Amino acid sequence: MNKKNGILVVLGIILLVFPLVVHSDYYQHLIIIAFIWVIIGSSWNLLAGYTGQVSFGHAIFFGIGAYTAGILAMKLGISAWWGMMFGGITAMLIGLFVGWVCFRLRGPYFALATLAGGEIFRLIATNWEALTEGMVGILIMQTFRSKLPYYYIGLALAASCIYVVHLTMKTKWGYYFVSIREDQDAAASLGINIVLYKNISLLISSFFTGMAGAFYMNYMGFIDPEVVFSLHFVSIMAILVGIVGGVATIWGPAVGAFVMVGLQETFRSAFFGLAPKWVSQGHALVFGLLVIFVIMFFANGIVGDWEKIKKIFFKTRETT
Amino acid sequence: MALLELKNLVKDFGGLRAVNDITLHVKKGEIFGLIGPNGAGKTTIFNCMNSYYPITSGDILFKGKSIKGLKTYKICHLGIARTFQIVKPLARMTVLENVTAAAFCRIKKIKDAKEEAHKVLEFCNLTSEKDKLAKSLPIGGRKRLEIARTLATKPELLLLDETAAGLNPTELDEAIDLIIKIKDSGITILIIEHIMKVIMSISDRIHAINFGETIAEGTPREVAANPAVIEAYLGDDYA
Ligand SMILES: Nc1ncnc2c1ncn2[C@@H]1O[C@H](COP(=O)(O)OP(=O)(O)OP(=O)(O)O)[C@@H](O)[C@H]1O
Ligand SMILES: [Mg+2]
Numbered sequence: 001m002n003k004k005n006g007i008l009v010v011l012g013i014i015l016l017v018f019p020l021v022v023h024s025d026y027y028q029h030l031i032i033i034a035f036i037w038v039i040i041g042s043s044w045n046l047l048a049g050y051t052g053q054v055s056f057g058h059a060i061f062f063g064i065g066a067y068t069a070g071i072l073a074m075k076l077g078i079s080a081w082w083g084m085m086f087g088g089i090t091a092m093l094i095g096l097f098v099g100w101v102c103f104r105l106r107g108p109y110f111a112l113a114t115l116a117g118g119e120i121f122r123l124i125a126t127n128w129e130a131l132t133e134g135m136v137g138i139l140i141m142q143t144f145r146s147k148l149p150y151y152y153i154g155l156a157l158a159a160s161c162i163y164v165v166h167l168t169m170k171t172k173w174g175y176y177f178v179s180i181r182e183d184q185d186a187a188a189s190l191g192i193n194i195v196l197y198k199n200i201s202l203l204i205s206s207f208f209t210g211m212a213g214a215f216y217m218n219y220m221g222f223i224d225p226e227v228v229f230s231l232h233f234v235s236i237m238a239i240l241v242g243i244v245g246g247v248a249t250i251w252g253p254a255v256g257a258f259v260m261v262g263l264q265e266t267f268r269s270a271f272f273g274l275a276p277k278w279v280s281q282g283h284a285l286v287f288g289l290l291v292i293f294v295i296m297f298f299a300n301g302i303v304g305d306w307e308k309i310k311k312i313f314f315k316t317r318e319t320t
Numbered sequence: 321m322a323l324l325e326l327k328n329l330v331k332d333f334g335g336l337r338a339v340n341d342i343t344l345h346v347k348k349g350e351i352f353g354l355i356g357p358n359g360a361g362k363t364t365i366f367n368c369m370n371s372y373y374p375i376t377s378g379d380i381l382f383k384g385k386s387i388k389g390l391k392t393y394k395i396c397h398l399g400i401a402r403t404f405q406i407v408k409p410l411a412r413m414t415v416l417e418n419v420t421a422a423a424f425c426r427i428k429k430i431k432d433a434k435e436e437a438h439k440v441l442e443f444c445n446l447t448s449e450k451d452k453l454a455k456s457l458p459i460g461g462r463k464r465l466e467i468a469r470t471l472a473t474k475p476e477l478l479l480l481d482e483t484a485a486g487l488n489p490t491e492l493d494e495a496i497d498l499i500i501k502i503k504d505s506g507i508t509i510l511i512i513e514h515i516m517k518v519i520m521s522i523s524d525r526i527h528a529i530n531f532g533e534t535i536a537e538g539t540p541r542e543v544a545a546n547p548a549v550i551e552a553y554l555g556d557d558y559a
Contacts, residue, residue, distance in 0.1 A: 172428070175420060178410070178413055178417075179413070186469075188393050189370055191397050192393055
């Protein structure tokens, strides 16, 4: 317990001083993106990992958050930071609607409904040009030129998201979420209003994902539907972050976010220019293989199966 | 006034009438047995009572008020709790967590809910298992966990669906003791049971059904002597 807290403090300090020591924009950028994935992954994990409602449509909330902030800033001149608040709230309202439709379905049918939902929102954002500028996308002035403010805001958001999930899971809500995941008929018979609590889980999840989207808008200064409503780069990536890091663990999505962003970047840059260019095309394939590997050997992800991973590591060291 | 009343309850599954015009009354404080051969419709009656299925026609009254059409969780809040014939442990939660989740039905604070759960586990003789995952329990433990969870919701009426099935003789005696202890704590019990030793020894009254229809009702003695019951159900053992 103490050792764990110690590790957390050390990691926290490393993250806090990192941008003061490493001045490279490139590395700061990667970590900011990882922070965004920590938020999305943790939110996804609350709904899918803890509550058992596997979403294939988290791009809905990310995109809505990003577009809310973008449209408010571009069309109404409202500050990007208000946009972050509104981005979260709008995503939550959309979450209410998504829940109303999709929670009529269970298990894989729910997952498919959210997948379809994601595509519908992407199409709306593409075609409703009067509001969204369609494929042209939305461009706003970034508030800061330096990456430092974004770094610390991202860190604060990611930390608060993890903290909120952690707190939630310690309350009655947490017990209810997991009960619903384990057996929703049993849960209902024990007095749990399963529709209400699925929606509560979804609302928290969509709020943080929306904030992440709005933060992304502010940080990047540019969005278009193909990026923020992307099935591949957002919805599926959210699942990968959760699964690789460890579903239904507090730290899993955080670990998953850093691993996945690292991997993605390694491939995107074709091993930092060391490998031939075509390697960068292979990242979808590698992600697919990675998921198969994780599910087969470490079904609980890096954090969930940490003891197992440690054992393997020590064993191989002893024998060599 | 009866605690629970089924009035002309009918449940159809497509063309199959699983429950046909069942009327019965359960009085406060009694153990009321529901028996019938496999497929007679017993579990379906429970499923209607906690709104797992909508009923086709008829009515269900709890303390004089209709509970027809209420949501499953509301029925639990009103004071009717059930166990499942095919047990439904919250598998990847510990035994204590299973019961705590149920205790939130009446208790707001987590500390109080946990305390209540500890009490219930003690009552059901599960304290030594409390930190084990529910899925790691053997069948006897799972059945007791089913009961413990329902007790944590503080029911007035408890519906037990074949709690004794699959238990070894020692466990069977323990189960009977537990059921009597629950009754003594003031909870009314409606119990479905195949094992005659159990149902005959603990029930105050018994209602027998076959093919979804009532064939007899009375004291255990009366029902055991009823020719329709003997023919339909007790056949080999008692004829
Ligand atoms: N969901 C369902 N859909 C269709 N038919 C069903 C359904 N549930 C039960 N039945 C049918 O209703 C009848 C009554 O089933 P039920 O499970 O109530 O019997 P039971 O008396 O509990 O039997 P057992 O002693 O085997 O538990 C059976 O013929 C069964 O096949
Ligand atoms: Mg049955």
